[in-house]
Amino acid sequence: MSSGDKILAEAKERATNIAPVILIGNPNVGKSALFGALSGRYVEVSNYPGTTVDYAAGWIKLKGEKIRLFDSPGADSLSPVSEDEIVTRDLLLLNPDSRIICVADSKNLKRGLVLLSQLAEFGRKVILALNMADEAKLTGINIDNDRLAEILGIPVVSTVATQRRGIERLKEALHEAAVPSIPVDYNGEILTAVNEIEDKLGDIYHGARGISLSFLSGDNGLPSGIGKQLTELDLNRIKQVKMRLESAIAEPLGFIIAKRRNDSIQSIVDQIVEAKKTTGQKAFQIIGQLSLHPYYGIPILITILIGIYYFVGVFGAQTLVGVLEENLFRGIINPFFERVFNLIPVQFIRDLFVGEFGIITMAVTYALALILPIVTAFFLVFGVLEDSGYLPRLAFMVDRIFKKIGLNGRAVLPMILGLGCDTMAVLTARILYSRKEKILVTLLLALAVPCSAQLGVTLGILASISLSAVLIWMMVIVAVIFLVGYLASKVIPGRSSEFILEIPPLRLPRIENIVVKTLMRLEWYLKEAVPLFILGTLVLFVLDKIKVLQLIMKLFAPISAGILGLPEKSAEAFILGFLRRDYGAAGFKNMFDNGILDPVGAIVAMTTITLFVPCIANFFIIIKERGLKTALLMVSLIVPFAITVGGILNLALRGFALW
Amino acid sequence: MVAKCPVCGYRFDSSLSQTCGGCPVGSDCERICCPNCHYGWIESTPLVNKLMYLFRKEKAVGRS
Numbered sequence: 001m002s003s004g005d006k007i008l009a010e011a012k013e014r015a016t017n018i019a020p021v022i023l024i025g026n027p028n029v030g031k032s033a034l035f036g037a038l039s040g041r042y043v044e045v046s047n048y049p050g051t052t053v054d055y056a057a058g059w060i061k062l063k064g065e066k067i068r069l070f071d072s073p074g075a076d077s078l079s080p081v082s083e084d085e086i087v088t089r090d091l092l093l094l095n096p097d098s099r100i101i102c103v104a105d106s107k108n109l110k111r112g113l114v115l116l117s118q119l120a121e122f123g124r125k126v127i128l129a130l131n132m133a134d135e136a137k138l139t140g141i142n143i144d145n146d147r148l149a150e151i152l153g154i155p156v157v158s159t160v161a162t163q164r165r166g167i168e169r170l171k172e173a174l175h176e177a178a179v180p181s182i183p184v185d186y187n188g189e190i191l192t193a194v195n196e197i198e199d200k201l202g203d204i205y206h207g208a209r210g211i212s213l214s215f216l217s218g219d220n221g222l223p224s225g226i227g228k229q230l231t232e233l234d235l236n237r238i239k240q241v242k243m244r245l246e247s248a249i250a251e252p253l254g255f256i257i258a259k260r261r262n263d264s265i266q267s268i269v270d271q272i273v274e275a276k277k278t279t280g281q282k283a284f285q286i287i288g289q290l291s292l293h294p295y296y297g298i299p300i301l302i303t304i305l306i307g308i309y310y311f312v313g314v315f316g317a318q319t320l321v322g323v324l325e326e327n328l329f330r331g332i333i334n335p336f337f338e339r340v341f342n343l344i345p346v347q348f349i350r351d352l353f354v355g356e357f358g359i360i361t362m363a364v365t366y367a368l369a370l371i372l373p374i375v376t377a378f379f380l381v382f383g384v385l386e387d388s389g390y391l392p393r394l395a396f397m398v399d400r401i402f403k404k405i406g407l408n409g410r411a412v413l414p415m416i417l418g419l420g421c422d423t424m425a426v427l428t429a430r431i432l433y434s435r436k437e438k439i440l441v442t443l444l445l446a447l448a449v450p451c452s453a454q455l456g457v458t459l460g461i462l463a464s465i466s467l468s469a470v471l472i473w474m475m476v477i478v479a480v481i482f483l484v485g486y487l488a489s490k491v492i493p494g495r496s497s498e499f500i501l502e503i504p505p506l507r508l509p510r511i512e513n514i515v516v517k518t519l520m521r522l523e524w525y526l527k528e529a530v531p532l533f534i535l536g537t538l539v540l541f542v543l544d545k546i547k548v549l550q551l552i553m554k555l556f557a558p559i560s561a562g563i564l565g566l567p568e569k570s571a572e573a574f575i576l577g578f579l580r581r582d583y584g585a586a587g588f589k590n591m592f593d594n595g596i597l598d599p600v601g602a603i604v605a606m607t608t609i610t611l612f613v614p615c616i617a618n619f620f621i622i623i624k625e626r627g628l629k630t631a632l633l634m635v636s637l638i639v640p641f642a643i644t645v646g647g648i649l650n651l652a653l654r655g656f657a658l659w
Numbered sequence: 660m661v662a663k664c665p666v667c668g669y670r671f672d673s674s675l676s677q678t679c680g681g682c683p684v685g686s687d688c689e690r691i692c693c694p695n696c697h698y699g700w701i702e703s704t705p706l707v708n709k710l711m712y713l714f715r716k717e718k719a720v721g722r723s
């Protein structure tokens with residue numbers, strides 16, 4: 001775009017942008033969800049107070065007119081305490097003639113009205129959206145909208161942002177936006193001070209009353225840059241007014257102002273809200289609290305684990321994989337490609353694509369028919385855990401268990417939760433620890449902590465073998481993690497206490513959210529994993545063609561057959577597993593399905609591979625961060641350790657007839 | 660962009676360059692990792708973003 005075009009475009013925007021509309025409301029009330037519903041633009045919506053940290057802009061169509069729409073970070077007060085609140089307050093001041101959609105949680109009207117009363121003091125034209133009307137109904141909260149609209153003198157619309165309910169009415173109501181009337185009964189001294197300050201500010205800012213109160217309430221009350229617009233004299237004078245008031249009143253000003261405001265609003269709320277708790281909401285609240293309880297939290301955790309097992313292990317890894325792999329790929333797709341490639345007279349090309357180590361028959365089939373259904377199921381479950389607010393609770397529980405036995409939970413905790421990032425952890429170790437610690441942390445992480453989707457895939461594949469396979473594997477991995485946690489706590493003492501968690505409310509997860517997150521994770525996973533699958537297949541293909549594969553199998557036999565009790569062919573899967581553990585696991589699953597591997601062999605193989613370096617990316621990071629020598633040293637520690645654990649497991653299961 | 664961790668609530672700058680710069684997956688990895696607790700998640704990917712945009716536009720037009 002040339003600069004001329006740019007100016008034109010900007011002018012055009014200004015012309016249509018007479019008075020923007022701003023969404024303002026308390027944290028986590030659904031502003032971003034409403035923003036999406038109003039503008040059709042996606043911004044992150046998640047069940048977490050403080051998701052939006054900067055304002056986002058989009059467009060809204062009102063009677064054919066395009067108007068700017070802003071989403072803002074959640075704020076409980078326009079006398080800003082947090083950075084988010086400062087962003088919101090400044091957004092408000094920068095757009096003095098904007099109309100405001102004040103978004104309140106219908107379940108907590110009072111909190112919303114506190115903010116609304118401040119908007120009134122800022123002299124803003126507002127309409128009130130009572131969002132989460134569905135949850136309020138479920139909770140048994142009944143709000144008399146008409147009466148409320150009458151008291152406030154502004155339109156009041158109930159909405160359910162996530163189901164796009166009430167959106168049209170909200171748009172229509174915008175034309176009737178007005179300055180709400182919420183008289184707050186401040187006492188005489190405060191009123192006098194407010195009026196004095198308002199006089200000084202009145203010429204500069206629209207809504208000077210709001211700024212005056214905000215200035216009296218706290219440290220961040222004056223918008224930045226105001227000093228430039230006020231004369232030195234006036235600035236000093238308003239500061240004096242505040243000091244005078246402070247000395248006249250015993251309690252902190254902010255506290256008094258907030259209390260007066262609260263009292264006035266409570267009297268409104270009492271008139272129009274009727275609350276009776278329903279069983280549905282009570283249940284959520286109770287479960288939310290129980291899930292944090294040291295004892296009752298455990299059955300909840302176990303229930304969830306069982307749910308994961310059935311959904312990922314049984315439904316994903318057995319039902320879905322069955323349909324995709326046996327019926328679709330082995331039955332239709334692969335025979336089709338085999339026929340197509342058989343038309344090509346060159347044996348080499350045929351082998352490359354549809355041979356034993358063929359890109360289509362091996363890499364693509366494993367990726368799409370075996371691993372894709374499992375990770376999809378796994379990501380869906382994770383989406384539910386994330387969106388419902390259970391994940392922080394899980395972290396809290398696990399951290400407490402770790403602390404009880406004196407282990408450092410913080411270092412390895414989120415990895416245990418499944419979607420940790422090994423690679424990242426290696427990199428943060430760079431900042432956190434001394435050299436000795438760094439190496440140890442890196443080693444421990446690479447050793448024991450299966451990353452993200454790889455965990456899900458391994459779990460799913462084991463589940464398709466048997467439940468006891470999952471349990472045995474889990475016990476071994478948990479034991480190793482505890483060992484790791486113990487060692488880590490010896491090396492890095494005193495860090496466990498810093499782990500601060502915020503716990504959001506537990507709520508029914510949103511299907512759309514889960515679908516979007518799952519799709520994103522799948523896209524990311526496929527992009528990251530499939531190239532490595534193809535690379536791994538090519539490596540096997542080449543090794544096979546130049547007859548080195550046989551040699552490797554022979555060399556490897558003492559370990560695979562001798563120590564681990566596995567067939568020679570397992571060398572193939574181990575080679576794949578070095579590129580990515582999940583690909584290696586898929587290789588073992590294939591051997592198991594073809595009867596080459598017995599159940600004990602499968603468990604031993606999967607456990608061993610879980611303890612390997614997670615993926616080649618991780619290995620490269622270790623080289624880059626710690627140097628080749630350290631990296632090789634680590635591998636030379638990790639691999640024997642993995643094999644030792646596998647060997648012991650093999651002995652235990654076979655030798656002592658534990659199976 | 661500022662991101663907030665869904666596990667621990669830690670807030671940080673998610674422009675990955677400084678933290679994941681050394682990773683061979685490269686700059687187009689969409690994963691965000693919390694420096695406080697190492698939890699990793701995906702906030703947006705190009706393809707899904709595009710899909711969502713189309714989908715929502717259709718929905719917005721269809722309903723209004």
Ligand SMILES: Nc1nc2c(ncn2[C@@H]2O[C@H](COP(=O)(O)OP(=O)(O)OP(=O)(O)O)[C@@H](O)[C@H]2O)c(=O)[nH]1
Pocket residue numbers: 025026027028029030031032033034044045046047048049050051052053072073074075131132133134135159160161162163510513
């Ligand atoms: N049941 C129900 N859930 C909703 C509704 N609106 C939003 N949510 C959910 O509430 C949570 C918060 O929504 P957001 O739109 O991120 O809230 P926000 O006000 O932008 O939050 P911050 O940006 O953190 O201040 C999400 O889990 C939404 O799916 C609603 O009307 N009904």
Ligand SMILES: [Mg+2]
Pocket residue numbers: 031032033044045051052071072073074
């Ligand atoms: Mg938001």
Ligand SMILES: [Zn+2]
Pocket residue numbers: 664665666667668669693694695696697698
């Ligand atoms: Zn975190």
